[in-house]
Amino acid sequence: MVVVAVLVLACLLWLLTSDRTSPLSASPDDQTTLETIRLAFYAVAGLGGVIALTVAYRKQRLNEGESEREQARLFSERFAAAAEQLSSERATNRLAGIYAMAALGDEWDAGRQTCVNVLCAYLRMPYEAPPPRHERDAGPMEAYWPVVEERLVRHTMLSAIAERLRAEPFRGRTWHECDFDFTGATLDEADFDGAVFKGKVKFNYARFPRGSFDFGAATFMGPVSFRRAYFTGGRFFFDGTKCLGDFDFTEANVSGGALYFRYTTFRGDATSFSGSNFVGGTVVFEGCESAPVGRLRFDRVAFSGSQVSFTRMEPGSTTLSFADPAAWTHPPSLDESAMALAPGLRAPDPREATSVDGA
Numbered sequence: 001m002v003v004v005a006v007l008v009l010a011c012l013l014w015l016l017t018s019d020r021t022s023p024l025s026a027s028p029d030d031q032t033t034l035e036t037i038r039l040a041f042y043a044v045a046g047l048g049g050v051i052a053l054t055v056a057y058r059k060q061r062l063n064e065g066e067s068e069r070e071q072a073r074l075f076s077e078r079f080a081a082a083a084e085q086l087s088s089e090r091a092t093n094r095l096a097g098i099y100a101m102a103a104l105g106d107e108w109d110a111g112r113q114t115c116v117n118v119l120c121a122y123l124r125m126p127y128e129a130p131p132p133r134h135e136r137d138a139g140p141m142e143a144y145w146p147v148v149e150e151r152l153v154r155h156t157m158l159s160a161i162a163e164r165l166r167a168e169p170f171r172g173r174t175w176h177e178c179d180f181d182f183t184g185a186t187l188d189e190a191d192f193d194g195a196v197f198k199g200k201v202k203f204n205y206a207r208f209p210r211g212s213f214d215f216g217a218a219t220f221m222g223p224v225s226f227r228r229a230y231f232t233g234g235r236f237f238f239d240g241t242k243c244l245g246d247f248d249f250t251e252a253n254v255s256g257g258a259l260y261f262r263y264t265t266f267r268g269d270a271t272s273f274s275g276s277n278f279v280g281g282t283v284v285f286e287g288c289e290s291a292p293v294g295r296l297r298f299d300r301v302a303f304s305g306s307q308v309s310f311t312r313m314e315p316g317s318t319t320l321s322f323a324d325p326a327a328w329t330h331p332p333s334l335d336e337s338a339m340a341l342a343p344g345l346r347a348p349d350p351r352e353a354t355s356v357d358g359a
Helices: 001-016 032-086 093-109 112-123 141-163 336-340
Strands: 212-214 235-237 254-262 275-288 295-297 307-311 319-321
Touching: 032 093, 032 307, 093 112, 093 141, 112 141, 307 336
Parallel strands: 212 235, 235 254, 254 275, 275 307, 295 319
Antiparallel strands: none
């Protein structure tokens, strides 16, 4: 800066006082020289200010980079500690790991999906739900404690996820944009009432042996899939649920429990129950609404034991398709509103178990 200041001062003095270059006076006086020196100092001060700002900016960037690296290191350490707790043999440590991982996901924007992936991966680990109390033998209760503790851990994990997916979640605790992969998981209870999913949600090959599952008033803005899921018990509530993306229920197996699709909205381009097996339990479609030009597909479905009913369906251009049924031994019950959406459907001949035309 000193060298630059001297050069600037010398140049200005030469330019403004030299007989050849000065536009001010052919014979500069002391006043001109003072003004020249003052201008030179102003120029040097401005140049110094620019250099000082540049140095301060670079220093701030270096400090910010160091702070980010330090924060990333702390997040990595917290992640490793939470993962270690989740792998503990003690249920209390696993519970602490859930809260630690969830809290980390709240604060770590860049690693939130990673935290979600770890929690979902835990739920995908092999698990057998404990039998109900009345089905347990008369032996010591200590034999059931490990599996009961694991059930508590999994329920706590699902509650922590659902809490951050509410329509009006706590500040800084929203996981709406994340993807959730429960493929192959065994789930025996969950409450996602009012949850909002903006990413992809997968329950492919998942097993639901018992318990209550509430997706009432939930919103799936992205695709959701129950492809080849197994519903052997429990109750599922999709009451008032909005499926704005594709809804894939293809090749699912319903052999027990109850599924309620009451006043459910299907707005995706592809809504399909095709290839599913309804061999037991109860499935209720009441007041459902599809896209204006959509179709609820039940093609190649086996109706062989479940109590399936379609009532109070929303009128419009939506249609119900029952083409090429795999079995029609226990056909679904359709009221007038549902029959109006399946104009090509006719009552099958009892002697023709699979004779039906699809709309």
